[in-house]
Amino acid sequence: MKREREFLRDTVAAATEIGYVLTFLLGLSFMSFFSVWTWEMQDSRGDVWMEQAMEENLDSVAAAVERADMASRLDGNITYAEPVELLLSTAVNLEFKMLLTDSGITMQDKGLTMVSTRDISAAGTAGHSGEIELAGIEQVWVVLQNGVITLTTSQPGV
Numbered sequence: 001m002k003r004e005r006e007f008l009r010d011t012v013a014a015a016t017e018i019g020y021v022l023t024f025l026l027g028l029s030f031m032s033f034f035s036v037w038t039w040e041m042q043d044s045r046g047d048v049w050m051e052q053a054m055e056e057n058l059d060s061v062a063a064a065v066e067r068a069d070m071a072s073r074l075d076g077n078i079t080y081a082e083p084v085e086l087l088l089s090t091a092v093n094l095e096f097k098m099l100l101t102d103s104g105i106t107m108q109d110k111g112l113t114m115v116s117t118r119d120i121s122a123a124g125t126a127g128h129s130g131e132i133e134l135a136g137i138e139q140v141w142v143v144l145q146n147g148v149i150t151l152t153t154s155q156p157g158v
Contacts, residue, residue, distance in 0.1 A: 053087035054096075054107050054116045060084045061098065061151070062105050062118040064142040068149045069124035076125050080144035081156045086137060098140070100130040100151045107134075124149075 064082045071080040095110035102122050108115040122128060126144055130151030134140075141152045 050114070051116070054114065057084075057086050057098075058105055058107055058116055058118040060086075061100075061140060061142065062120055065100065065105065065120050065128065065149060068142050068144040069121060069126065072124035072126035072144055072147070072149070076147060078144065080142075082142045083155070084140045084142060086134065086140060096134040098130075098132050098134055098151060100128050100149070102128045 061084050064084050067082060068080050071078050097108055097110070099106045099108075104117050104119045106115065106117045120128070126147050126149045128149045130149075132140065132151050132153055137153050139153070141155060143150050143152055143156050145156065
């Protein structure tokens with residue numbers, strides 16, 4: 001009788017231990033699912049922020065190009081320079097490039113997975129050209145000189 005009682009006590013203890021293990025495994029699986037879910041949510045939100053930063057960069061540079069165009073309409077021999085502060089300046093691994101043509105400004109990553117453009121009026125007398133790598137660049141200069149509007153990363157005249 002005593003032996004049956006000990007055996008019964010051991011069964012209860014074993015059941016408790018198994019319950020602890022199952023509870024631990026259940027918590028671990030919930031934590032894993034939650035981690036994957038939050039990672040995906042953060043990753044997709046990061047893509048949205050990056051697209052918004054690209055749009056903001058393009059809007060700022062396009063506005064500066066339009067002002068340079070306006071200056072070229074006033075006087076064909078004028079020299080004009082304007083700095084534009086950029087977002088995503090620390091995103092070195094994305095390898096963004098900005099291209100200026102007579103019809104617009106394009107910003108794209110190296111793999112061409114993220115491409116965004118802005119049309120410009122090009123109503124001035126100046127031509128438009130320029131290509132710059134944006135990796136680690138905090139400021140872009142829009143320069144009107146000798147009848148051509150260009151993009152550069154260095155301050156003109158320095």
